[in-house]
Amino acid sequence: MKKIALTLLLALCCLGAEAQPAVMPGSLYASINAGGFAYKHTGGMNMGAPSFGVEIGSWIMKPLAFQLAYEGALAPSYYQREAGGNALFSFVSAEFKWDFNATFFHVYNKTIQYPLPVYPMIGLGLLMRNKIAVNGIEHHADNEFHAMLGLQFPVRLTDRLSAKLDYKCFFLPQGFDGSKGDNYMHMLGLGLLWRATDDPYHRKTAFEARNTSEDWFVGYGVGALFNSFEFEGFLGDNAKNKLWNITGDMMVGRNYSDIWTIRFELSGFFARHRYNVKTEQPGNWYIFNMLHTDFMVNLAHLFSFKRGDRLSVLPYLGAGPVWTYKHPLFNVGADFGLMARYYIDNAGDIFFDAKYMMVPPRVAGGSGPSGNILGVGYLTLTVGYIHNFGHSTVRYRMPVNHCTD
Numbered sequence: 001m002k003k004i005a006l007t008l009l010l011a012l013c014c015l016g017a018e019a020q021p022a023v024m025p026g027s028l029y030a031s032i033n034a035g036g037f038a039y040k041h042t043g044g045m046n047m048g049a050p051s052f053g054v055e056i057g058s059w060i061m062k063p064l065a066f067q068l069a070y071e072g073a074l075a076p077s078y079y080q081r082e083a084g085g086n087a088l089f090s091f092v093s094a095e096f097k098w099d100f101n102a103t104f105f106h107v108y109n110k111t112i113q114y115p116l117p118v119y120p121m122i123g124l125g126l127l128m129r130n131k132i133a134v135n136g137i138e139h140h141a142d143n144e145f146h147a148m149l150g151l152q153f154p155v156r157l158t159d160r161l162s163a164k165l166d167y168k169c170f171f172l173p174q175g176f177d178g179s180k181g182d183n184y185m186h187m188l189g190l191g192l193l194w195r196a197t198d199d200p201y202h203r204k205t206a207f208e209a210r211n212t213s214e215d216w217f218v219g220y221g222v223g224a225l226f227n228s229f230e231f232e233g234f235l236g237d238n239a240k241n242k243l244w245n246i247t248g249d250m251m252v253g254r255n256y257s258d259i260w261t262i263r264f265e266l267s268g269f270f271a272r273h274r275y276n277v278k279t280e281q282p283g284n285w286y287i288f289n290m291l292h293t294d295f296m297v298n299l300a301h302l303f304s305f306k307r308g309d310r311l312s313v314l315p316y317l318g319a320g321p322v323w324t325y326k327h328p329l330f331n332v333g334a335d336f337g338l339m340a341r342y343y344i345d346n347a348g349d350i351f352f353d354a355k356y357m358m359v360p361p362r363v364a365g366g367s368g369p370s371g372n373i374l375g376v377g378y379l380t381l382t383v384g385y386i387h388n389f390g391h392s393t394v395r396y397r398m399p400v401n402h403c404t405d
Contacts, residue, residue: 026197027059029067033166033191037073039089040186041172041179043081050074051187053166055095061256063102066295069093069123071168071187078179079134088130089185091170093148094317095123111156121150121168124319124332129177139178143373144360145319145332147171159198164191173331173360214391215256221249221353221384228356229274230368230375245270245285247380249353253294258394261296261314267335267357267380268322273365283365287325290357292335294318310343312395322359333359333377341386343396349386355379 036049050073057067070092077087097119105115127146132139150168157163165188172183225247226234233243247270253263267290273283296316300309315338322333337355344350358377361367368375388395 027065028196029057029059029065029193031055031164031191031193033164033189035166035187035189037075037188038186039073039075040184041078041081041177042181042183043078043179046076046081048075051189053187053189053191057095057097061260063099065097065099067095067097069095069125071170073185073187075185077129077132077134077139078177079132079137079139083134085132085134087132090128090130091125091146091148091185092128093123093125093146094319095121095125095148095150097121097152113154117153117155119152119154121148121152123148123150123168124334127170127172127176142177144173144176145334145358146173147319147321147332154193160195162193162195164193165189166191171332173362174329175362215394216254216389217252217349217386218389219249219251219253219351219384219386221251221351221382223247223249223353223380223382225268225271226379227272227274227364228368228375228377228379229364229366230370230372231379232368233275243272243275245272247378247382249380249382249384251386255392255394258301259298261298261316263294263296264291265294265318266291267355268378271364271378274368286327286365288322288363290320290322290333290335290359292318292320292333292357294335294337296339310396312341312343314339314341322357322363324363329363331360331363333357333363346392346396347388349388349395351384351386353380353382353384355382 032054034050034052036047037051039046051071053069053071055067055069057065059065070090073089074086075089076085080087099119100116101113124145124147127144129142131141148168148170150166153165154162155164168187170185172185174181176183225245227243247268249265249267251263251265253261255261268288270285271288272285275283294316295318296314299313299315300311317336319332319334321330323330335355335357337353339351339353341349341351356377356379358374361373361376364376367373
C-alpha cells in the first residue's frame, strides 16, 4: 500500500503543477531541522534521537519546488539491535515539494496557509550506513538507493522566515543493513526555513501550458539494452555480447512549459545476470521492469523560444521502483539520459532516447569487478513515436505569417 501511495502522490503533484519558463530569480530558500526517528527493520522498531537535516532549494514552477537535502540519524543498526550502540544513517536526496494551495487556490501571505497548511514531498537518493563492529565482528558499510514520502507544515514568522514541522518516511531496500523484508526510517523534526524573497511564485508567462488538459503525450519505443556490470564486455567477444537484449519503453507525460517536461516511463523487460568469469558464459536471463519518473529540461528553449524549431533536446534525471518476476525482488533505482524529439505535426513526434538505469546489485544479479554499485545497471537505446493530445502550446509554434495548405 505504501508503494502505491508513493506513485499516486507524485502523479498528483505532476497533474496539478503549472510551470514557469525556468527557475525564477528570488525563489531560493534554505532550511534546517532536528528531531527524532523510528527505525523499522526485521528485528522490530527502534525509536530515539537525534535526527537532523538541511535543505536548499528553489521554486522551479508555480506550485513545485526542487530541493537537495541531507538527513542523518544516529540509530541502532539491525546488527546492533541487541548489542547496543548506534550507527550513522545518511540520506542524500533530490526532492520535490508540492504547494497544494498554489495549485488549486489563490496564495495568501497568511501565517497559516489556506485552506490546507501542508506541503507534500517526494524524494529519491542515496542511503549510506557507516562501517560498524558488533561483538568483535566487523560489518562493512552499506550503500543503497532509497525513496521518500513526506509532509511539511510551515508557519510564517516574518516575510522571509518560517517555522516548520517536517515528517519524512524513508523506504529502505530489502536486505539493506542486514535486515530482510520491508524496512523504513521515519523522521520527525522541527526547524526554520529562510526564503530569499516573499514572492516565490511569480506570474505565468506566454510559454506555459494553459490548463491541466493540454500538452499531454504518450509514447512507445523499441531498441537495445545492455546489462552493465561497470560496462564489462561492452565491446567484448561473442559470449560477453550476449549481455545485449531487446528492450521497450512506454511513457506518458506532460510539457508544463517550453522548458520543463515530466514523464512516467515503464522500461526494461529482458536482461541477463553477469556472465561467469571462469567459463565466460552469460548468466541466466530474467524479466524486470522499472517505472521511473523523469524531470526533463528542453535545452533548445532554455534561453529563448524560437518559432519553427522542430528539434527538442531534453536531458533528464529520474528515479523509481524496479522489480523482477522469476525470483521476485522490489527495490528503487535511478536513471539519467538524453532524449531528442522531432516535431512531425501537432499530433506526433519521433524520438531517440539514450538512457542509463542504475539499480542495486541484488536486482541485477551481482556487482562489477570493483564492486561499485554505481556501475551496475542497464544502458538502453530506443527509437519510437510520441502522440500528443489536445492543444500543444509549448513544444512548437508556427512561424509568424506562416501559411499552410
